[in-house]
Amino acid sequence: MIAIFLLFILVLAIFLGFELIAKVPSTLHTPLMSGSNAISGITIVGALIVTGRSGSETATIILGTLAVAFATINVVGGYLVTDRMLAMFKKKY
């Protein structure tokens, strides 16, 4: 049953994603690319759970820590770089 719910959520999110992104003007496509890239760093949530679980083997912890590090680069780098770009988009009067 959980699988059904997750599938339903997936389907809705895909439709929503298409509707949202199709509206972004080409002006903003580069920041959109890096901004959505940052969102894909959400795997960090999974990495945290795998790493932080009690009683894991060393190998699991190493894998988890690497996952945390890489996902963090993706998240932090992605958001910061997007912000840097967007900070430049200004309207003058």
Next chain:
Amino acid sequence: MIAIFLLFILVLAIFLGFELIAKVPSTLHTPLMSGSNAISGITIVGALIVTGRSGSETATIILGTLAVAFATINVVGGYLVTDRMLAMFKKKY
């Protein structure tokens, strides 16, 4: 946990609904109104389950049958009337 999933689905569907409907041009607002009204007849699914369950009391069955009848009017009437309207929207060349 199921409540959480359902809530998540609700939230996504609301966002999706707003994105979808906001794009409909005013030309089509009347058919949109009756078309979405027909969709709200989806309660028929619930009505069917309540009515068709085994070993229900008479009162439940009466309530369910009424629900089925009303929901069917909503569904059948709504879709047909929308179709009648939309059949008139034509482009001439």
Next chain:
Amino acid sequence: MEHIVELCYIVAAILFILGLKMLGSPATARRGNMISSLGMLIAVVVTLCHRDVVSFQWIVIGAIIGTIIGALAARLVAMTAMPEMVALFNGFGGIASLLLGWGEFHGGGAVSWFKLLPIAFAVLIGGLTFTGSLIAYGKLTGKIETKPVLFPGQQVVNAFLLLAAIVCTALYCSGSASGAQYQIFIVIVVLSFIFGVLAVIPIGGADMPVVIALLNSYSGLAACAAGFVILNNVLIVSGALVGASGIILTKIMCKAMNRSLANVLFSGFGGATTAVGGTTEGGEVRPITAEDAYYVLEAAGSVVFVPGYGMAVAQAQHAVRELGELLEGNGTEVRYAIHPVAGRMPGHMNVLLAEANVSYDQLVEPEDVNPAMETVDVCMIIGANDVVNPAARDDESSPIYGMPIIEVDRAKTTIVLKRSMAAGFAGIDNPLFFKENNRMLFGDAKSSISTLISEFK
């Protein structure tokens, strides 16, 4: 099996979504509606295969009755009676949610607040939608007083009832009144009916389209609540889609009328205003005969028709189309400028003109026609009033100030077709009628246009 049923529900939801998406363009709208109905069919068929559903006798009876009534109603209704038809269907959706909730409660499946609360919501919203829609139907067909019904202490009564509903719901959900739970439930049902009536009677008949859109949204919410009652995904998704759609339509209408939703719901608009109608001040009015109007049209290089509520009253859409074709045959460029709230429901004019077979690419929106209005030779205003009132643009003290209009007063010539100098829906003067380049062609729109047509032939 269970899983297949659920997967089919997902498919049904996808079809609803695709259907709504395709309703976004006239070219695909009809197919969109069919796809949406296919989704409904799948949802129904699959539910009948559900393991819980074992006895079909009553289902068949209910479904047959519903199908006959629904199909007949959809067939027989006149295009001009669309608003009231939608209101009625909408009410039926609401009562279905209420009955579903009641059946589930009576069936006794409900013990925890987790189930009782959604039932209470389904009943409250469903019942309110039902009676509210019935009142709206009555007002639109003129079967009940269309003027706002206001009585002293109305707000107090409303507040008291709201409190009662909250208390009842709390008692009922907490289960602390176990002996009287059924009685309390009935009270909630009755309260929901009263709510619907009280919410709609203070609203004027002309504001009913807004009310219908809002009630449409409520029927979606009721379906959502019903979805939480029987823990069903597809009800929740469809309900949310409908809820969103109703709210957006409400917002669009309020914005186009330049009024807040609160103003529509609570102000009793349309009660006092009828008195203001039919004023005279403002200058000289220049009437024109159909014959003279013919000469003006005959010489025009470009004509824009601006239809309004009067075209619906006069049922003049076919005549208008015929006139338009004659003009085109004469080498005149013909367009139809449609204001989003012309008429009495959103997209009203579009439906009427579509019925009369006007190609939808001849219809233009105010934003597209306004900028080049100076180049238009003749604007024919057919039973429109508020939507072409320049006071909305110029007169800050006007109640409709700020409402976007079709700026026909900037065209070279305007001809207004109406029966009298009476005001329109908003009940206010229209300075356009007194402009120097405006002519009034008095009389029923349909007969005026028929005369024009006969001049052309």
Next chain:
Amino acid sequence: MEHIVELCYIVAAILFILGLKMLGSPATARRGNMISSLGMLIAVVVTLCHRDVVSFQWIVIGAIIGTIIGALAARLVAMTAMPEMVALFNGFGGIASLLLGWGEFHGGGAVSWFKLLPIAFAVLIGGLTFTGSLIAYGKLTGKIETKPVLFPGQQVVNAFLLLAAIVCTALYCSGSASGAQYQIFIVIVVLSFIFGVLAVIPIGGADMPVVIALLNSYSGLAACAAGFVILNNVLIVSGALVGASGIILTKIMCKAMNRSLANVLFSGFGGATTAVGGTTEGGEVRPITAEDAYYVLEAAGSVVFVPGYGMAVAQAQHAVRELGELLEGNGTEVRYAIHPVAGRMPGHMNVLLAEANVSYDQLVEPEDVNPAMETVDVCMIIGANDVVNPAARDDESSPIYGMPIIEVDRAKTTIVLKRSMAAGFAGIDNPLFFKENNRMLFGDAKSSISTLISEFK
């Protein structure tokens, strides 16, 4: 507690959605990005409060390393190096999904196919995204051969590897190879890496932006798969949003280049084409000196700048802005026409001009500037080539026929700034250069414009 965590995940998902929505307009985009990052923060914090997460030592180490690297990279990267930066970050997202899947598998929580299959997907897509992104990064920075690397039998090798991956995944999920399951898992990991390499090496360096958008979409799918591994809503929703975004961007780019995705991925475009570059036929070319160009600009009432990849190469955006301001001071109307695929990534020109402080309301799209092109006095084409090639409109035999262009050839005068008669990205002739009303201002765009600026002062 559990429920609160899940509710917070819903909030995080809502913030992502709102953030993406706000990215839809330049005025709100920055706030949208912040809202999205707030969602991420909430998701992370709440996960740390999750009852399963008990030891923090390694988490802190990983997070600190990641934050330092990420922040430094984001700080130090030059605006022109954005494409490769995004590629790199993207690859890191992919490897994180792979490692997460691996950790979960190693942790032994996985026994049923219901868990094993998502792990296999997370690993396959994550690994492919990782190596593919690294190759794309290498190609963009010129660290590896940018030309398509094609070898005989490539398709056969790919098909064989795909088959191997399917077989391994099936074996691994069915659990029928219980003794060798770990070995099979490692084979899947290796295969995923090989896939990424093989998928990207046959694609030319200039097509990398499309590849990056596609890999971006894959990293979203990997996150989705990871979400199914740990049964987490927010991963699924965010992954789906990113997946959709990547696919739409890919589609937009392909459409603007008038090529199919299959053509981009498999045709080895850009390998042969460089040879075609620098042709001569087509008529007489009229060079112009900066001084003469100054007189033309000085006399112009309206000027449209059309930047292209050459502006990025020459880093001329600041000079362009300065020239634009001088012209405005001179009473000339100045606009910037931006083609969606000018440059080497979608929106490339917008970012550069924004960096140079050009107000975004001076930027216009092709659809807006084309209709009134006849009224433009001078079009300054700054290192653009394919996006202004009239062959795309007129010459059915041209490989770019059908691609929408900025129709500068219809302007009164055009001045093209480039270094030679060499072709652009598509490697084809540009008839524009031989038109009578066109002048070529040869030389590096930045120095040409600087000369123009000094003339103005």
